[in-house]
Amino acid sequence: MKVDGEPLGEGYFNVRAGDLACIVTALEMREPPADLRRLTPEDDVPIQLVRWKDCTPEKYRMLYKRVGGPWLWWSRLIKNDAELSEILSDSRVHLFAVVDRARVEIGIVELDFRTEGECEIVFFGLIPGATGKGLGKWLMRKALQMAWAKAVSRVWLHSCTNDDPRAVPFYMSRGFKPIARFVEVYRDPRLCGLYPEETAPKIALITG
Template identity: 40%
Template sequence: MDTQHPLLPNGYSTVPAGKIANVETHLEMLAKPSLKSLQRADASLSLERWQSPGTDEYRSLFRAVGEEWMWTSRLVMADDKLAAILSDPLVEIYRLMDGDRPAGLLELDFHTSGECELAFFGLVSSTIGKGAGRFMMNRAIDRAWSQQIQRFWVHTCTHDSQGALSFYCRSGFTPFAIKVEVTDDPRITGVIRRDAAPHVPLIEV
């Protein structure tokens, strides 16, 4: 057995109370695909580059987009570390705008040579159904492959929308790995609302 990547045993593994288990699917795109056409995109939608946003403003949109899907990494990150990411020239952050209202978040990370990670991609709930997901994904693909890359990749998980995995596959990504993560339940620790993510059972300590 590879001791650096130990295998999970077959069968059930008990997750302690107060913890949550999350199955991640990692997907990659090794060449730019033909972009899916937009069946319908609301005329009010636009995507703008968000240059060096402040940490509070960024976290506000991050929470609005991701709280129901258990996005917590940028909420618990130290301010100085987050500020460094937000001002990093190898990280491109975009806001989806619905008129003058922020309605989505897109983040591309070019730190690894020859690669781009789709680090964050999501919409506020009121924007879903306007063609916004396809609108934003088409622009993400265009921007990623405008650079000298050989690989564009993303991961999604069982805390995300049930439609996320199929959406990424329809966009041209192919699954290549599955990982399991066990963490403290952020609803119990107070990082996100206690009633957030009702699709993930909350089991008290």
């Protein structure tokens, strides 16, 4: 994660109309949880994690928006097909679709091993109808098992104040520790045609 500028001092700071500002929290773990290898029954788990090797940019964007739309995920939507394909085809990027018993994609997990010795959980989430059912615990366990199966000494991720407010407490409950905080300012994706203006009504849309 590239961070620019000096740390902000105390006070209020103007944000341009049409921009969004959020607080980003980075979290990491330096060793796998003690119980990560413990066998757990999976017969009653109604989802599976499937490696998505043949994913096209179009299919990726569709699932990305279904999962991230309520939180205005945007960073992958501004990439063109060539840029997105370059990421998805990289052997060090492991993309997984979460599928239900009908084999319908209902979530996404993306692990990035492009930095030596590290794994970033770049995207982790379920569509709104699949959240709040305890599936995230199973899903994170699977993600961590795959991350720590590689020769890494650090697994990390980040969340922001525009994400689900349960995200950071959930990550901490899984063993991640918060290590840094940043301010991110970016153009509101609803004003760039990436999402309809009525998306994510909890995040106020200010046009001028």
